[in-house]
Amino acid sequence: xxxxxxxxxxxxxxxxxxxxxxxxxxxxxxxxxxxxxxxxxxxxxxxxxxxxxxxxxxxxxxxxxxxxxxxxxxxxxxxxxxxxxxxxxxxxxxxxxxxxxxxxxxxxxxxxxxxxxxxxxxxxxxxxxxxxxxxxxxxxxxxxxxxxxxxxxxxxxxxxxxxxxxxxxxxxxxxxxxxxxxxxxxxxxxxxxxxxxxxxxxxxxxxxxxxxxxxxxxxxxxxxxxxxxxxxxxxxxxxxxxxxxxxxxxxxxxxx
Numbered sequence: 001x002x003x004x005x006x007x008x009x010x011x012x013x014x015x016x017x018x019x020x021x022x023x024x025x026x027x028x029x030x031x032x033x034x035x036x037x038x039x040x041x042x043x044x045x046x047x048x049x050x051x052x053x054x055x056x057x058x059x060x061x062x063x064x065x066x067x068x069x070x071x072x073x074x075x076x077x078x079x080x081x082x083x084x085x086x087x088x089x090x091x092x093x094x095x096x097x098x099x100x101x102x103x104x105x106x107x108x109x110x111x112x113x114x115x116x117x118x119x120x121x122x123x124x125x126x127x128x129x130x131x132x133x134x135x136x137x138x139x140x141x142x143x144x145x146x147x148x149x150x151x152x153x154x155x156x157x158x159x160x161x162x163x164x165x166x167x168x169x170x171x172x173x174x175x176x177x178x179x180x181x182x183x184x185x186x187x188x189x190x191x192x193x194x195x196x197x198x199x200x201x202x203x204x205x206x207x208x209x210x211x212x213x214x215x216x217x218x219x220x221x222x223x224x225x226x227x228x229x230x231x232x233x234x235x236x237x238x239x240x241x242x243x244x245x246x247x248x249x250x251x252x253x254x255x256x
Contacts, residue, residue: 005093006030013059016051018075022066039063044078051079055088067199069097073117073143099141101172102201105179108165109206112138119144119152126155134159135207135241142202146170146195152202153188162188165205171198209243214252217244221252 009015009032016039017023024036039047051061063070063079070076083090099115114136120126133140134156144152149168156162162185169179176198180187184204212220217238224234231253238249 001026001030002093002095005095006032008093009034009062009064011060012062014051014054015062015064016047017064017066019066023064026064034062039079040075044075048079048082052082052086052088055083056086067096067098069095069099072097072099072115096173098143098169098172098199098201102141102167102169102203103139105169105172106139106167106203107181108139108167108203110139112206113141114138115141117143121148130155130159133204134161134164135237136204137209137240138206140204140206142204144200144202146197146200149196149200149202150188150191150193153184153191156184156204157188161204161207164207167203168196169201169203170196172201174198207241212242212244214248217242217248218252218255221255 009027009030012034015023015027015032015034015036017036018038018040020036020038026032027034027036037047039051055061063076065072065074065076068074071080080090103110103113116129116133119129119133119142133142142152153166153168156164156166162183164184165181166184166187167179167181168187168191169177171177178196180190180196182190220242221234221238224237229237235246235249235253238244238252239246244252
């Protein structure tokens with residue numbers, strides 16, 4: 001917590017949080033007596049217009065997260081969008097962010113990175129997300145529940161990322177902060193046997209750019225066509241995963 005954050009919480013007319021029981025401990029620790037109300041996915045549609053009316057009347061409202069930064073895999077986007085639509089200033093107060101903490105502590109390239117939040121749990125959407133992570137040319141950050149870390153790492157191994165560098169970070173910015181480094185395959189083996197405790201962030205290194213001949217790209221496209229992949233998906237794979245120029249990838253993907 002920064003001095004500025006404590007000052008904002010103290011001076012606001014209202015503090016809203018996903019879990020007031022959790023946030024009450026924070027406010028009590030800093031002796032913040034501002035009224036506290038819940039704001040979460042089950043009541044945000046109903047509460048947002050009321051909160052916007054208070055903002056229009058001149059009240060200041062502080063939105064806080066149970067952990068980390070509001071709106072990042074947390075409620076709040078609806079309220080922020082509604083406030084902006086009404087011309088009401090939205091002021092971010094910098095604080096703890098597990099996404100940035102994980103990236104900075106990972107030791108990986110930060111020139112470009114992608115945040116995927118929590119991946120879909122099953123079906124086609126999950127497989128597409130896993131493929132996106134594996135094919136990404138930027139460092140990838142994923143949130144995951146402790147009990148699903150081993151399964152997600154194993155899915156990444158099965159999708160071809162077993163040799164990729166990765167980090168499993170937990171309890172970031174807290175007392176028991178920990179970074180466990182290795183390849184995706186090594187970490188999958190580790191977490192197949194035990195679940196980490198606390199909140200978990202997985203960081204996966206970017207895919208290396210490869211240079212293949214046109215015949216090799218055609219062979220890869222032919223294999224994808226045989227598995228029923230549409231031309232657009234084949235083209236995207238040739239570009240993002242195999243480093244093909246877009247024009248050449250388009251031509252190969254649409255060949256009979």
